[in-house]
Amino acid sequence: MHETKEQPIWGGKIFSSTWVEARGGVANVVDPSNGDILGITGVANREDVDVAVSAAKIAQKEWAAMPFSERAAIVRKAADKLKEREHEFADWNVRECGAIRPKGLWEAGITYEQMHQAVGLASLPNGALFPSAVSGRMNLCQRVPIGVVGVIAPWNFPLFLAMRSVAPALVLGNAVVLKADLQTAVIGGALIAEIFSDAGIPEGVLHVLPGGADVGESMVENPGINMISFTGSTQVGRSIGEKCGRMLKKVSLELGGNNVNIVLPDADLDGAVGCAAWGTFFHQGQVCMAAGRHLVHRDIAQEYAAKLAKRAQSLVVGDPNTDQVHLGPLINDKQVDRVHALVESAERAGAKVLAGGAYEGRYYQATVVMDVKPDMEIFQSEIFGPVAPITIFDSIDEAIELANSSEYGLAASIHTKSLTTGMKIANRLKTGMVHINDQPINCEPHVPFGGMGASGSGGRFGGTASIEEFTQSQWISVVDKTAVYPF
Incomplete structure (x- = not known):
């Protein structure tokens, strides 16, 4: 036996x-x-x-x-x-x-x-x-x-x-x-x-x-x-x-990673939001490649945030062993405290919690935070929790500068209908992996996997x-x- x-x-x-x-x-x-x-x-x-x-x-x-x-x-x-x-x-x-x-x-x-x-x-x-x-x-x-x-x-x-x-x-x-x-x-x-x-x-x-x-x-x-x-x-x-x-x-x-999801104004917005939800909330965000910074062009930022918040609010959190859920528990109490402290710190600094931001025990709600600034701790840190911080940009150069401002360089995703533009941005990012019109949690066993910098x-x-x-x-x-x- x-x-x-x-x-x-x-x-x-x-x-x-x-x-x-x-x-x-x-x-x-x-x-x-x-x-x-x-x-x-x-x-x-x-x-x-x-x-x-x-x-x-x-x-x-x-x-x-x-x-x-x-x-x-x-x-x-x-x-x-x-x-x-x-x-x-x-x-x-x-x-x-x-x-x-x-x-x-x-x-x-x-x-x-x-x-x-x-x-x-x-x-x-x-x-x-x-x-x-x-x-x-x-x-x-x-x-x-x-x-x-x-x-x-x-x-x-x-x-x-x-x-x-x-x-x-x-x-x-x-x-x-x-x-x-x-x-x-x-x-x-x-x-x-x-x-x-x-x-x-x-x-x-x-x-x-x-x-x-x-x-x-x-x-x-x-x-x-x-x-x-x-x-x-x-x-x-x-x-x-x-x-x-x-x-x-x-x-x-x-x-670790503090990975970006860059959304340009010509993106398929519903597709980008679907990718963002998976890339942020999968396994409660406890993934090194998770989308930890959502860089969204000003022209579509409010609509993107509203759609992502609606998606987050629809996700069920609970015990995966007994219930049909989308998100299970965070791994331990220390991680719950850390994630919540980052959300509260961002809120005190002027960011807006559009969805989530609350928890019961180790069950943390899928969370969307709007108006996150580059000097906030939630922008600079690897969250390792189900939180989507949204930062607005006005130009491609600004988006690239924001993306590369992190010491991490593991994964990134870019959403645009122009593959030429996507490739040009990818070539300027200091990340080991870039996925165009997808989300950053990707892995194929036969493809080399790894990061740059502190990743x-x-x-x-x-x-x-x-x-x-x-x-x-x-x-x-x-x-x-x-x-x-x-x-």
Whole structure:
């Protein structure tokens, strides 16, 4: 029997080569909607990290030496295990993340696609031949595994954002130590360990360690981990980047965003509002690519705001496990307080709340705030909540200046009937991803994903970009006869 509600295989444990007792103790798995205890997870500590890394270093050598087809087959089988259990994964997404069920099913589906896309990397060309100025020399440049990759994953899309690093890192010959967030230790940790264990991954190649900041810090500082792949806040990312820089350790940082939705006067207004509602309120706005700044031309700003406010007022907020709702709870009380403080601060500074601006428990209403100025905190901050701040502009140059005034540079969307104008604006935005006549929450597993500035370190996930991310370059030169030098 795989697991039951009474005694899941992962109950109170961590996965380190196999299911073992956690040295850091245990913690409750809690439903953010109502505080119900869903189970007990093991909590890793620094000693667990050390043990996992030691085992991973040994196992990685044999794993990398395996034929690529065998590594690919294991990851493919794990993906199929995920597909077989997608409704269970979706259930846990609802219960742990406060997600609506369509979000849970979508995340399971795109993670399945991501895993199969990663499998395809194993058989791609692995190097190139370069000419040489030395007669008779052959220059070969190949990609080789990094070694042990530490993956620190967030709670908002815990399955997909973990697997986006885990799957390609494994396929390309690395061992992986994954730190799951304690708020999503099952969907982002235990279930991942289960599908890989069931797929027959060799002992020591994958370790899944739910834990707090101390576990992440230990992974960053452990010299046996050769790379850190972190998805999370810019504040934490800066600290990780500094530490990895001092250790000369490779690091990939996918960080926060304060993304713009630019609406020009010729836009399809109803279409733009529909995109804006999804791009702002999906998963309660707890998405790094969410539209956090709506830059709208003065000629249409009032109509846009009224339509978006009407759309926001129609959205149902409640417990996604028991009700048919559009928005579930925010992840914790601290985030509720932060979101509401930003809305209240904007209101005190002269902005107008046209919809929402209220909450009950962790259920925050879809909110639209008009007349937001660039000097307001709500304009400058990543909100990570269901709030649409609207700022008026008068010219394209002003819109671009406002968009680029943020230190973040993750995603943007532009609404205009002129594709030429849209492309010209896109080329001037300092963002890693731009979507014309769409909204900024977009992801396709085969397309490179990543931000600029404070939104990331320039690394990219997806498609062949993952090869660059999770391997390193090695130059090998060959000559027939031993080279002769003057001394």
